[in-house]
Amino acid sequence: MTDIFKIKELASTPVRVLVYEYLNEHQKALSLKYIESDLYDLDRSSIFRTLKTFVDHKIVHTIHDGSGSVKYALCQEGCNCDPSDLHFHFYCTTCEATYCLLDLPVPSVSLPTGFVISQANMVLSGLCNNCNS
Numbered sequence: 001m002t003d004i005f006k007i008k009e010l011a012s013t014p015v016r017v018l019v020y021e022y023l024n025e026h027q028k029a030l031s032l033k034y035i036e037s038d039l040y041d042l043d044r045s046s047i048f049r050t051l052k053t054f055v056d057h058k059i060v061h062t063i064h065d066g067s068g069s070v071k072y073a074l075c076q077e078g079c080n081c082d083p084s085d086l087h088f089h090f091y092c093t094t095c096e097a098t099y100c101l102l103d104l105p106v107p108s109v110s111l112p113t114g115f116v117i118s119q120a121n122m123v124l125s126g127l128c129n130n131c132n133s
């Protein structure tokens, strides 16, 4: 699992390993507040710094789901955070969990000449399968 640091050319540190493993276990997008309440051994600023480093190295992507706090989710293997790696997210308004919907096809958009997408905020919201049962 720590191969990811080798692939992304990032030094492996105990904090990075902890945060990475934590995100990997959850398979969901999580806010800094949520992560820090679970990883209470680590101070908030080192978690934040680690997440920022992960974003810079394309290990993690951020999601603005309208809940007011930025959420972080692990990127899939081979993700370069390019427009071709964009995917929908789903925000559950009941449990406030945010999921990456990796299997949902993203419609292609034809932009006017000269426009280039670098980011898209594709968030669907409603009830997740846990809250809907």
Ligand SMILES: [Zn+2]
Residues within 6 Å of the ligand: 092, 093, 094, 095, 096, 097, 127, 128, 129, 130, 131
């Ligand atoms: Zn839910």
Ligand SMILES: [Zn+2]
Residues within 6 Å of the ligand: 061, 063, 073, 087, 088, 089, 099, 100, 101
């Ligand atoms: Zn995602």
